[in-house]
Amino acid sequence: MQTRYIPEEHEQKIYDLWQQAQAFNPDHNKQKKNGKTKPFSIIMPPPNANDPLHIGHAMFVALEDTLTRFHRMRGDDTLWLPGTDHAGIETQFVFEKKLQKQGKSRFQFDRKTLYQMIWQYVQDNSNTAVDQIKKLGASCDWSRFKFMLDDDVVRLTKETFTKMHEDGLIYRDIRLVNYCTKCGTSYSELEVQSLEQTTNLYYVRYPLLDSPKEHIVVATTRPEPIFADTHLAVHPKDKKHRQLIGKQVCNPLTQKPMSIIADEFVDPKFGTGIVKLTPAHDANDFAVAQKHKLPAHIAITREGKLTELAGKYAGLKVAEARIQIVADLQTQGLIEKIDTSYKNTVKICYKCSRVIEPLPLPQFFVSVNKPNNSLTKAALRALANKETKIYGAGREKILKHWLTNLHDWNISRQIVWGIRMPVWYQTDGYEAAITVSFLNKKGEYTSGTLGELLKKYSIATIKKGLQSLLADASVPYQVGDTAPSNSHNYLPETDTFDTWFSSAQWPVTTLKTTKQGDFARFYPTTLMETGYDILPFWVMRMMLLGIYLTGKSPFSEVYLHGLVRDSHGKKMSKSKGNVVNPLDMVEKYGADAVRMALVIRSTPGIDKSVGERDFIAMRNLTNKIWNATRYVLLQDREDSPTAPGDVVVEKKRAQLSSKLTKLLLTRKIGVAADVTYDAFWHWFCDDCIESHKKAEISTTCLSATLQTFLQLLHPFMPFVTEVCWRELCPDSLLINSAWPT
RNA sequence: GAACUCGUAGCUCAGUUGGUUAGAGCGCCACAUUGACAUUGUGGAGGCCAGAGGUUCGAGUCCUCUCGAGUUCACCA
Numbered sequence: 001m002q003t004r005y006i007p008e009e010h011e012q013k014i015y016d017l018w019q020q021a022q023a024f025n026p027d028h029n030k031q032k033k034n035g036k037t038k039p040f041s042i043i044m045p046p047p048n049a050n051d052p053l054h055i056g057h058a059m060f061v062a063l064e065d066t067l068t069r070f071h072r073m074r075g076d077d078t079l080w081l082p083g084t085d086h087a088g089i090e091t092q093f094v095f096e097k098k099l100q101k102q103g104k105s106r107f108q109f110d111r112k113t114l115y116q117m118i119w120q121y122v123q124d125n126s127n128t129a130v131d132q133i134k135k136l137g138a139s140c141d142w143s144r145f146k147f148m149l150d151d152d153v154v155r156l157t158k159e160t161f162t163k164m165h166e167d168g169l170i171y172r173d174i175r176l177v178n179y180c181t182k183c184g185t186s187y188s189e190l191e192v193q194s195l196e197q198t199t200n201l202y203y204v205r206y207p208l209l210d211s212p213k214e215h216i217v218v219a220t221t222r223p224e225p226i227f228a229d230t231h232l233a234v235h236p237k238d239k240k241h242r243q244l245i246g247k248q249v250c251n252p253l254t255q256k257p258m259s260i261i262a263d264e265f266v267d268p269k270f271g272t273g274i275v276k277l278t279p280a281h282d283a284n285d286f287a288v289a290q291k292h293k294l295p296a297h298i299a300i301t302r303e304g305k306l307t308e309l310a311g312k313y314a315g316l317k318v319a320e321a322r323i324q325i326v327a328d329l330q331t332q333g334l335i336e337k338i339d340t341s342y343k344n345t346v347k348i349c350y351k352c353s354r355v356i357e358p359l360p361l362p363q364f365f366v367s368v369n370k371p372n373n374s375l376t377k378a379a380l381r382a383l384a385n386k387e388t389k390i391y392g393a394g395r396e397k398i399l400k401h402w403l404t405n406l407h408d409w410n411i412s413r414q415i416v417w418g419i420r421m422p423v424w425y426q427t428d429g430y431e432a433a434i435t436v437s438f439l440n441k442k443g444e445y446t447s448g449t450l451g452e453l454l455k456k457y458s459i460a461t462i463k464k465g466l467q468s469l470l471a472d473a474s475v476p477y478q479v480g481d482t483a484p485s486n487s488h489n490y491l492p493e494t495d496t497f498d499t500w501f502s503s504a505q506w507p508v509t510t511l512k513t514t515k516q517g518d519f520a521r522f523y524p525t526t527l528m529e530t531g532y533d534i535l536p537f538w539v540m541r542m543m544l545l546g547i548y549l550t551g552k553s554p555f556s557e558v559y560l561h562g563l564v565r566d567s568h569g570k571k572m573s574k575s576k577g578n579v580v581n582p583l584d585m586v587e588k589y590g591a592d593a594v595r596m597a598l599v600i601r602s603t604p605g606i607d608k609s610v611g612e613r614d615f616i617a618m619r620n621l622t623n624k625i626w627n628a629t630r631y632v633l634l635q636d637r638e639d640s641p642t643a644p645g646d647v648v649v650e651k652k653r654a655q656l657s658s659k660l661t662k663l664l665l666t667r668k669i670g671v672a673a674d675v676t677y678d679a680f681w682h683w684f685c686d687d688c689i690e691s692h693k694k695a696e697i698s699t700t701c702l703s704a705t706l707q708t709f710l711q712l713l714h715p716f717m718p719f720v721t722e723v724c725w726r727e728l729c730p731d732s733l734l735i736n737s738a739w740p741t
Numbered sequence: 742g743a744a745c746u747c748g749u750a751g752c753u754c755a756g757u758u759g760g761u762u763a764g765a766g767c768g769c770c771a772c773a774u775u776g777a778c779a780u781u782g783u784g785g786a787g788g789c790c791a792g793a794g795g796u797u798c799g800a801g802u803c804c805u806c807u808c809g810a811g812u813u814c815a816c817c818a
Contacts, residue, residue, distance in 0.1 A: 003778065194814085201818085220818055233818090266818080275818045284818080344817055394745045398813075401744065405814085567753065567767095601755045601765075606746075607811095609753050613767050620780045631777035663757060671757050674765070689777075 001633070001727070005626035007590025010723045015134060018722075023735045024139045026079045027515075040071035041079040041522040043507045043555075044140055045530045045538070046148060048087035049126040050094040053133070055564045055572065055598075055610070056531055058582035061136045062595035062716075063561055063602075063669060064529045068139055069715040070664050073739035079522050080140040081510055082133065084126045086148045088418040088499030089185065093351050095121055095417070110439055111416045111467050111494070118417045119149075132583055137591045137718045139735065144514040148502055149419070152513040157502045158422045158481060160549060165479045169367050169375070169548075170411075174473045176286045177410050179359040180349040181304030185414040186363060188498060189407055190537055192347045192356050201342035202326060203272065205334045206232065206249040209257050216249055216260075217336050219271030221344060222278070223329065224322045225299035227253040227310050231277040233288065236262035241273055252334045253325065254311070263288050280360050296360055304357060318357070362473040363412035364421065364495075368544065376403045379543040382553040388543065391667050392560030393605030395532055402536045409541075411498040414468070418496030424478045425471045427459065427489045433472035436491065439465035450491075459489050468494045504541035507554035525555045527667075532560040532605055559667055560605050564598065567611020585615050592717035593619035599716060600677060602670040621677060622720040625713065628685055629724040632706050635692075635699045643698040645691055652683070653705050657740040660712055673716050680709050703728070708740045 022028035042064050047057055064080060072078040095118050096106050106114055126147065133140070146153060164170045177186040202223050205215040218232060229251060234241040248257045265288055266275050279289030279296035289296055301307055306321050308314045313321045329335045347356040368375045380403050382388050383396065390396040412421070427434060431451035438453075440446045441461065446453065453462060469491055471477070478484045483492070502509075507528075511519040524546075528539060539558055546554030565571055566578040573579065585594045596618040602608045656679050663672035684705060692702045707728060714721040714734050725734035 001777095004780070005778095218818075222818085271818055273818095278818090282818085284816095345815095393747090398745060401814075565753095569753065597766095601753095603755080606754095611753075611767090614753085616780075617766050620778095623778065623780050627778035627781090629777085634777070659757085666757075668757055670755070674755065675757080678765075685778085686782080690782095 001626075001630050003627070003630075005590075005623045005720055005723075007592065007622065007719065008587070011135070011137070011591055011719045014719050014722050015137065017733070018139065018735055019142075021733055021736070023733060024080070024141045025143055026077050026141065037075055037077040039079075039522055039526070040068075040076040041081070041525040042068060042527050042529060043510060043525055044080060044082045045528075045534075046083040046085035046146075046503070046506065047129045047133075048090050049084045049122040049129060049147075050087055050091040051125070053129055053582060055580050055582050057129075057133070058136055058594055059561050059564055059598045059602075059608070060529055060531070061133055061138045062598045063559065065136075065138050065140075065595070065718070066599060066669055066673075066715040067527065067529070067664070067667075069718060069735065070739065072139070072735070073711065073714070073737060074661075075738065077521070079144070079518075080138070081144050081146070081514065081522075082130075082138070082140040082142060083146040083506070083510060084129055084148070085503055086122060086418065086499065088413060088496065089183065089191075089351065089415055090499070091118060091122060092415050092417040093183065106416075110465075114416050135583065135586055135591060136595065139718070144510075144518070146510045146513065148499075148506075150513065153502070153509045154419050155481075156509045156512060157419055157497070157505055160505055160545065161422060161497070161501075162479050164366065164548070167373065169370060169373060170364055171367060172362060172364050172473065172477065174360050174362045175365065175408075175410070176280075176283050176358045177361050177363055178347065178356045179302060179361065180352065180354060181302065181357055182352045182354045183349060183415075184302070186359075186361060186410055186412060187349070187356070188410045188500075190500075191350045193350045193353075194345045195348045195353075196343060196345050198341055198343055199346075201271070201339040203336040203338070204252060204276075204329060205336055206252055206258070206276075207334075209248040209250055212250065215334075216244065216274055217272045218274050218276050219339075220276055221342065222281070222322075224306065224313075224318055224325050225278050225281055226251065226276065226325070227313070228280065228297035228299035228307075229276050229278055230256075230258050230297065231292075231294055232258060232260045233263050233266050233275045233277055234260060234273060235264060235266040235268045238266070238268040238273055240268070244274070252329060252332070261292060261294075263292070281358055283358060286358075286360065298360065300357055300359065302359065302361075362471065363410050364423075366409040366411055366501075368406050368408055375544040375548055376406050378547045379403050379540065379553070382543060382547060388553040388556060388558060390558045390560070391604040392532055392558070393603070395535055395560050395605050399535060399540060402540055406540075409498075409501075411501045412495045413498050414495055416496070418499060419502055421493045421495050421497060422479055422481045423493035424480065424483050424490040425469065425493070426476045426478070427491055430471070430475045433475050434491070435470045436462060437467045437469075438462045439467060441465075459491075463491055466491060466494065500537055500541055503538055504545040505549065507542060507546055508549050523550065523554070524552045527557040527559055528555040529559040529561065531563060533563065535560060557667065561602065562605060562607040565607050565609045567609060567613065569607070569609045580610065580612075585612075589615045589619035590622055590719065592622050592720050596621060596673060596677075596716050599669055600673040602673075604667070621681070622717060624681060624685060625710075625717070625720050625724060628680075628689065628706060629710075629727055631689055632699075632703050633727060635702070641698055641700050643696060643701065645697040646701040649688060649691075649697050649701055649705055653708050654741075657708065657712065661739070661741070664715070676709075676712050676716065680713065684709055710734060711737055711740050 068080040178192045179186045199221055201219050201221055203217050203219050205217055207215045234244055244260045245262045247260050251258050277285045279285045280298045298307055304318055306313050306316050349356055432449055434450040437447035483490045507525055511523050542554050582594055593615050597610055597614040660672055691697045710721045710725050722734045
């Protein structure tokens with residue numbers, strides 16, 4: 001043996017050895033404990049198949065593999081199920097950027113071609129992700145690997161939609177949705193971020209209809225959709241303004257009459273105490289309009305341009321229109337003043353950071369709090385009765401807060417990459433209410449209402465080349481994977497599911513499609529381990545749909561790791577240039593060092609600072625393990641069977657094992673790693689080996705203690721411990737050995 | 742506006758459900774060492790555990806308040 005441990009000489013060989021022995025597969029690992037074994041299962045958070053792994057992935061691999069190996073060694077029926085995600089919008093976004101670099105855009109491709117291009121891209125990346133996870137030493141069962149777009153997973157995902165639809169938990173209706181005009185899709189409330197900004201608050205004059213010389217002043221940050229407004233509102237108890245209720249003013253852009261109504265939502269103290277109502281483009285106004293049955297005129301298109309209602313401004317982008325409209329109003333003397341230092345918060349797209357446009361669109365929603373079938377209340381019950389326990393610094397409260405304030409979930413996405421919603425719209429009799437875009441026989445994009453298009457094209461042609469479809473809320477639809485077989489004509493939905501709709505079912509859809517019996521054997525799973533940043537996106541929704549589908553919460557424990565930060569506690573980002581690539585570190589210091597550096601002294605829910613110095617420190621530990629093994633191997637084991645100090649060493653060894661077991665069972669993984677490190681280095685190496693040199697403890701005892709340490713360290717640092725174990729016991733595998741008690 | 746987290750050695754962080762004298766890694770100082778390991782060993786300096794009150798036989802740990810840092814949610818015409 002060399003004086004130094006060189007990871008790259010061993011890691012691949014050891015990993016192959018484990019795989020050959022089928023050590024990761026619970027079906028080949030029915031060992032040890034005679035009779036009953038307890039199941040232990042983790043579903044791996046499927047990495048997005050769009051980018052190489054980052055340090056956060058290394059974190060989850062390290063933590064999950066540590067627990068998996070620990071439980072496997074304890075003799076539990078252990079499954080760690082790997083997979084990858086198609087990651088709908090994320091992937092399409094990354095792919096579009098790639099296209100952009102090549103000077104192309106998604107609009108140059110029909111949906112079938114685009115889908116296939118992304119499919120290929122994702123396959124390549126998915127393979128890279130799998131290779132990288134293997135390099136980190138993950139002992140997950142690759143024979144059960146699942147991909148979110150596997151046929152069987154897709155089928156189950158659609159079945160869930162159908163079932164929920166039948167149960168009245170899915171509805172289609174016009175709601176004000178968060179629409180990103182750049183990404184070309186709507187989002188749920190979770191994908192929208194807030195940004196505080198300084199903006200102009202315009203005080204606009206609305207002339208009274210009766211006496212045009214007088215006017216009412218209304219403050220607004222968004223003057224551009226004024227032409228679509230038909231009402232103003234005041235608070236009913238506002239003494240200053242209530243005499244205005246029922247009066248009429250002129251729309252300053254269209255000169256059309258507008259009525260003044262009363263509603264409690266108006267804050268008399270804000271601005272002038274009078275609000276203009278833009279029901280189609282503001283959440284509050286939308287709600288008020290519904291209450292008072294006011295019309296909602298659409299002023300802004302899905303492309304972010306003004307509609308024909310805008311007259312001479314039609315077709316202008318929102319920002320440009322604002323400038324022109326304000327200028328025109330000023331020349332007419334209809335702007336009283338402009339407050340240029342007004343602070344407000346706008347919603348922006350979490351992907352491209354553009355301002356979100358609230359648009360009224362017919363979309364599919366999951367009803368999350370239906371009175372007699374509340375998904376959120378069921379999840380809250382699971383938390384209250386500890387069916388699911390959360391590890392992660394106050395995150396349970398945050399989860400409860402989400403669950404008690406959640407709005408219905410918009411699951412329609414206007415993107416190609418994803419699982420297409422199994423929905424069919426009846427076209428007969430609704431030709432005017434359906435707008436489509438399709439490729440004609442010459443391959444040209446053609447769009448318009450179905451009524452117009454059917455004058456020139458057959459329904460079959462349109463169906464064949466269909467690119468996108470938008471049906472009014474009034475159009476009847478059927479849910480199903482294939483077109484309904486009746487006398488009507490149907491066109492399919494072109495929207496795909498929110499990516500989280502499929503990942504919310506992941507624990508169920510994976511275990512139901514791997515091996516016969518897996519679902520009964522491993523569901524509910526033991527533990528879900530992931531970053532706290534996707535608690536509402538993923539963990540919460542897995543609870544919602546998992547409980548809905550099975551009656552049981554999908555996991556009994558949730559371990560939320562913190563985000564990995566740089567050595568100064570700063571967030572890693574490409575622009576700061578402080579991103580640590582885990583695979584580079586694996587090449588330099590070995591997988592064991594990377595894993596241990598991430599895990600040691602980490603705490604659930606608390607961010608973890610990691611720098612190169614930490615990897616070096618843990619690389620030194622691998623070397624220490626290697627050299628302690630060398631020392632033992634150099635001894636003649638027959639030489640000294642017993643010595644006076646053995647009893648104490650054996651007792652302490654047993655104490656350590658049981659302490660560590662307790663720590664790992666209570667998921668104090670960071671402490672467990674710390675305790676093991678300390679005991680190995682400062683007790684075994686510094687004391688035991690030195691005592692052995694003085695013949696105070698026997699070689700037999702020293703060797704046995706080393707073996708125990710290799711076992712205790714194995715969950716954290718699997719490669720080096722396995723290498724050393726095989727030097728001591730060439731015929732067995734450490735991964736399969738029984739956890740010391 | 743609200744919730745959550747954090748404040749411990751020069752830096753980055755632990756502190757195992759309240760229990761001797763508060764720990765680690767890195768850094769610093771001195772010394773040692775040619776048969777496990779310099780990716781080493783021995784010894785050392787360095788902390789009013791943010792501050793103030795409280796509970797307790799006992800508080801870094803539990804409670805209240807203050808200050809400071811960060812994250813998230815909500816509202817905004």
